Amino acid sequence: MTQQNYGVDEAVHSHEIYDVINSFDYDIPFWLEQARNANGPVMELCCGTGRITVPLAKYEIPIVGADCSQNMLDGFKKRCARENVFPRSILADMRNFDIPERFSLIFVPFNSFQCLYSLTDIEAALACIRRHLSPTGRFILDVFNPSIEIMVDRFREEQENETLNVPAKGVVRWKEKCRYDAAAQVNRVTWTFIFRDGKKEIQRLDMRCFYPQELLVLLKANGFIIENFYGGYDCSQFRSESSKQILICRPG
Numbered sequence: 001m002t003q004q005n006y007g008v009d010e011a012v013h014s015h016e017i018y019d020v021i022n023s024f025d026y027d028i029p030f031w032l033e034q035a036r037n038a039n040g041p042v043m044e045l046c047c048g049t050g051r052i053t054v055p056l057a058k059y060e061i062p063i064v065g066a067d068c069s070q071n072m073l074d075g076f077k078k079r080c081a082r083e084n085v086f087p088r089s090i091l092a093d094m095r096n097f098d099i100p101e102r103f104s105l106i107f108v109p110f111n112s113f114q115c116l117y118s119l120t121d122i123e124a125a126l127a128c129i130r131r132h133l134s135p136t137g138r139f140i141l142d143v144f145n146p147s148i149e150i151m152v153d154r155f156r157e158e159q160e161n162e163t164l165n166v167p168a169k170g171v172v173r174w175k176e177k178c179r180y181d182a183a184a185q186v187n188r189v190t191w192t193f194i195f196r197d198g199k200k201e202i203q204r205l206d207m208r209c210f211y212p213q214e215l216l217v218l219l220k221a222n223g224f225i226i227e228n229f230y231g232g233y234d235c236s237q238f239r240s241e242s243s244k245q246i247l248i249c250r251p252g
């Protein structure tokens with residue numbers, strides 16, 4: 001099987017656009033509870049603009065945010081200044097960071113793990129996370145439960161999403177098209193942004209799908225014991241219809 005060049009283009013993970021598209025906070029109570037239960041230092045891996053890290057820091061959780069995008073971390077700093085709370089952030093790739101601290105909780109929220117495409121990268125990230133956990137620490141993985149129906153439905157035609165009001169860019173039209181690569185389990189999302197002056201920008205958002213039975217094997221094979229498998233931020237048990245796969249793991 002040939003490995004394609006999967007990835008996420010710059011504008012998708014640029015803080016100006018990201019924060020307009022992702023202003024929700026319905027997952028924060030879940031992460032706050034998990035962080036409180038951890039009772040020690042916490043790392044949000046793939047923290048982006050601090051949508052979760054900053055509110056948790058406001059609740060006095062000793063939290064560090066890590067992300068591989070300097071642009072997103074610039075957004076993180078701006079959010080800290082707005083909220084007047086200053087958790088540490090580090091520029092780090094989840095596949096190969098190396099810092100001296102060990103954490104009571106490391107979590108990779110909001111599907112960010114789906115930005116890893118090859119088994120080599122996935123296993124490198126799991127090894128790296130495991131290395132940075134304290135012996136009694138927890139790792140929480142949060143990815144979509146892949147819905148074949150949604151992917152097939154979107155495959156049919158391009159759809160136009162609600163317009164975005166992006167600071168400094170004004171109103172931006174935003175279209176979305178998807179195509180599923182079954183061999184690699186990658187949902188290839190293409191976003192087209194159309195700016196006021198008519199200029200278009202085409203952006204890739206490739207998302208690796210993880211299937212439930214695959215995750216059980218993957219986590220076990222990489223030294224994790226799964227304590228709970230939730231289907232949503234309400235801590236309901238994972239079922240076929242669940243929209244999310246949230247796995248609470250400890251090092252085995």
Ligand SMILES: C[S@@+](CC[C@H](N)C(=O)[O-])C[C@H]1O[C@@H](n2cnc3c(N)ncnc32)[C@H](O)[C@@H]1O
Nearest residue numbers: 046047048051067068069072093094110112115
């Ligand atoms: C969907 S955003 C999530 C941001 C934030 N956690 C949230 O919930 O709003 C995904 C983030 O993962 C980061 N990311 C992608 N691949 C990464 C990698 N290999 N290492 C570290 N961060 C990565 C991106 O830069 C982006 O900020």
